[in-house]
Amino acid sequence: MxxxxxxxxxxxxxxxxxxxxxxxxxxxxxxxxxxxxxxxxxxxxxxxxxxxxxxxxxxxxxxxxxxxxxxxxxxxxxxxxxxxxxxxxxxxxxxxxxxxxxxxxxxxxxxxxxxxxxxxxxxxxxxxxxxxxxxxxxxxxxxxxxxxxxxxxxxxxxxxxxxxxxxxxxxxxxxxxxxxxxxxxxxxxxNLYKVDIPTAFKDLNGHIFMGIIKDVTDQGTIILELEDESLKEFDLKEISLARA
The missing domain is CATH 3.30.930.10 (Bira Bifunctional Protein; Domain 2)
Structure with missing residues (x-):
């Protein structure tokens, strides 16, 4: 190389x-x-x-x-x-x-x-x-x-x-x-951190919410299960882990 x-x-x-x-x-x-x-x-x-x-x-x-x-x-x-x-x-x-x-x-x-x-x-x-x-x-x-x-x-x-x-x-x-x-x-x-574990996330407005990582799409967006058990897709510009 x-x-x-x-x-x-x-x-x-x-x-x-x-x-x-x-x-x-x-x-x-x-x-x-x-x-x-x-x-x-x-x-x-x-x-x-x-x-x-x-x-x-x-x-x-x-x-x-x-x-x-x-x-x-x-x-x-x-x-x-x-x-x-x-x-x-x-x-x-x-x-x-x-x-x-x-x-x-x-x-x-x-x-x-x-x-x-x-x-x-x-x-x-x-x-x-x-x-x-x-x-x-x-x-x-x-x-x-x-x-x-x-x-x-x-x-x-x-x-x-x-x-x-x-x-x-x-x-x-x-x-x-x-x-x-x-x-x-x-x-x-x-080997993904916090997969299938309830985790705190933060949105662009600083709002903290709980979600569970269920999947990552082919384009790299993340699929979270929210507290109402619905699934929602987010990209890196929209959310981050609140801790770690």
Whole structure:
């Protein structure tokens, strides 16, 4: 795989997107930075990471036939790829928080931002931006974050970990290329945080309500069973978990 290492950059996603725009890059080209000055997360949030301590990287994924109507499967595949690697390192109490954060207990250990290039209702390629907390020991108390070193009690090689993750992303993308959508979704739901458990959610107005996660659609929206036992569909712009 082609890995481009940078000392510092505003955003690895933005850098790789511009690189691909200028010249077609080989599949799974990965840009990794020791420091990101403008790392981005879901819904325009910022991803803060201590320089030289964590993995902040973006990987280009060229796709053959993924329809935009199945866009959620990219999120399923990438989050599961990282989830598996963290399991191999014996990180405890792992769950995937909808849509694709990775938690240990109720603390975030990894964030993912996926940006797609679309043509004629198909996703031509995607850039998966990943921030994984590895060797950072202290976090702002407001972040509810953790890292691998908290559990392993020793530093982890960033280079070896990066290689493992990108290889596993390749493996999970095969689910998509072979159209094994049902198997991929089953694995995702099996490891989804708070699935089938009454949970507090917050809407755009700050209103707190209870719901039970019953499903995630092919487009990535979430299906909740509400207190009156009705089912309602929400997207990421409409609601968030009130806690965790």
């Amino acid at each position: 082609k890995i481009i290492k940078l000392s510092a950059i505003d955003s690895t996603n933005s850098f790789l997107k511009e690189l691909e725009r200028k010249n077609d890059q080989e599949n799974y080209t990965t840009v990794v930075a020791n420091a990101q000055t403008k790392g981005r997360g879901q819904m325009h949030t910022k991803w803060a990471s201590e320089p030289y301590k964590n993995l902040t990287f973006s990987t280009l994924i060229n796709l053959k036939k993924l329809k935009t109507s199945h866009s959620a499967y990219l999120s399923f595949a990438i989050s599961l790829a990282i989830f598996d690697i963290l399991q191999e390192y014996d990180i405890p109490n792992l769950k995937i928080k909808w849509p694709n954060d990775i938690l240990s207990g109720n603390q975030k250990i990894c964030g993912i931002l996926i940006e797609n290039t679309i043509s004629k209702h198909r996703i031509i390629n995607s850039i998966a931006g990943i921030g994984l907390n590895v060797n950072q020991e202290r976090f702002d108390n407001n972040l509810h974050a953790t890292s691998m070193i908290h559990f392993l009690k020793k530093e982890t090689s960033l280079d070896a970990l990066l290689q493992d993750i990108v290889k596993n992303i390749k493996c999970y993308i095969q689910y998509i290329e072979l159209e094994k959508f049902a198997a991929l979704k089953a694995l995702y739901l099996q």
